[in-house]
Amino acid sequence: MRYLPLEEITEDMCLARPIFNGDGRVLLSNGVKLSKNYVSRLKEMGYQNLYVYRVGEEISDFSTPISDQTMREAIHGVKDAFGKAAQRQQLNIRDVNEIVSYILDEILTNPNVLYNLMDIKNHDNYYYHHSVNVCIISTLIAKEMGLAREKVKDLTTGALLHDLGMVCVDPRILSQPRKLTEDEMATVREHTNYGFQLLRSERNLSILVAHTAYQHHERMDGSGYPKGLVGEDIHLFGRIVAVADSYETMTSGRVYRKAMWSHEAIRQLRESAPEKYDPDVVAAMERSIAFYPVGSVVVLNTHEEAVVVDVNAKKITIQFSSGPRVNALMDLEPDSEIKIEERLS
Ligand SMILES: [Fe+2]
Missing domain, CATH: 3.90.105 (Molybdopterin biosynthesis moea protein, domain 2)
Structure with a gap:
């Protein structure tokens, strides 16, 4: 695959x-x-x-942070929440809580699992997929940082709804197939304020959920928005979603911008810490995300080509696609002599 x-x-x-x-x-x-x-x-x-x-190729199973079923329900739930928010109706908090609890159950009980797939999305479903992915990555980071489940719940909810305020931004700006102008960017930046207002008015949601959405574009050096908060004045959940959101955005292609590969995005985030991102959060993210996701075509230090067919925190399973070992499977562990040198596609 x-x-x-x-x-x-x-x-x-x-x-x-x-x-x-x-x-x-x-x-x-x-x-x-x-x-x-x-x-x-x-x-x-x-x-x-x-x-x-x-055709004819065998594809092996691999484990993902959440099941396809939960993924589908989460995408549906986010779409429903965006729809309700756009109509200024109360969210269906029971549904949101149920989705969050499925996501927590699956991620927190799945040892060694990494964020190991690239996403398939287009402009119509971009924000729904993006929201669910940011939610998964944020939850994996929190798990890696050792946060207790009860604490993680508000983070997971805030991450799932972090871009809810986008429903208040003119859709004609959001659907532009090009880089936005400075004026348009200023309008889009308002989504953090809108999201905060929408979420804080939900009586059955913790105020921390609203703050997570409010702060996800703040940066450690004060260069973010909406408040330009510095360092630990940004709540930990805001710092976590900032990293997860940036990673997801970098690795998503848009009509006007090619997607970055995972290892490139991870490197860039690492280079932007501690100025922009909390280095502890970035370190936890590096342990939560596969450098070479399933389906990556790679070159090994033996000059053979291979495809990554499974990856978790302990090992990468590759299938050779060239050379004398073509089709053979091999597990690469951190101390294996065979290493991945480069990603081809
Ligand atoms: Fe955002």
Whole structure:
């Protein structure tokens, strides 16, 4: 199974991971043969990469931080929350709590699991997928930092709803297929204030949830917004979601910007700490995210090519795709002599 840009997908390939639309429904399921028509339709819809396999290729199981079922429900729940907020209606907090509790159950009880998949999203479902991914990454970071479940709950909820205030921003600005102007950026920056107002008015949510959304664009050196808070004046949850949000944004392609690969985004975040990001949070994130997610095509120090077929905190499982060991599987542990040198796609 590989994660390939649409341009590299050929007609002998099938979809290896389902594509979920903005409702959390399956738009295209595993195993569908990717005809030219499908690929050009998906391109029109704004998708850039897909998980694929060649007809006849065996794909092995791997574990993900949350199940596809929970992923679908979470995407659906975020869409519902955005819809309610846009209509200035109260959120369905019972649903939000249920989703958060599934996510916590799955992440906190799954040892060694990493954020190990690249996401498949387009402009229509961007904020729903983005919200769920930021929520997963933030929860993994909190787990890595040893926070107790009861504490993590507000963080997970705040991360899931961190961009809720986007519903108050003019959608014509958000759907621009280009980099925004300074004026437009100023309008978008207001989403932290809007999100805070929307969430603090929810009587059944902890005020910490609202503060997490309020502070997720603050930066350690005071260069963030909306308040320009410095260092530990930013709540830990704000510092965690700042890192998770930046990572997710960097690794997501937009029409006007290519996605960064995980290891590049991790390196950039590490280089931006401690000025912009809390170094303890960045260190916990580095232990929570796969440098080479499942589906990465890599070159080894033996000059062989391989595909990453599973990855967790203990080992990376690769399948050789060239050389005398083609198709063989191998586990790379931190002290293995064979190492990944470079990612090709
Ligand atoms: Fe944001």
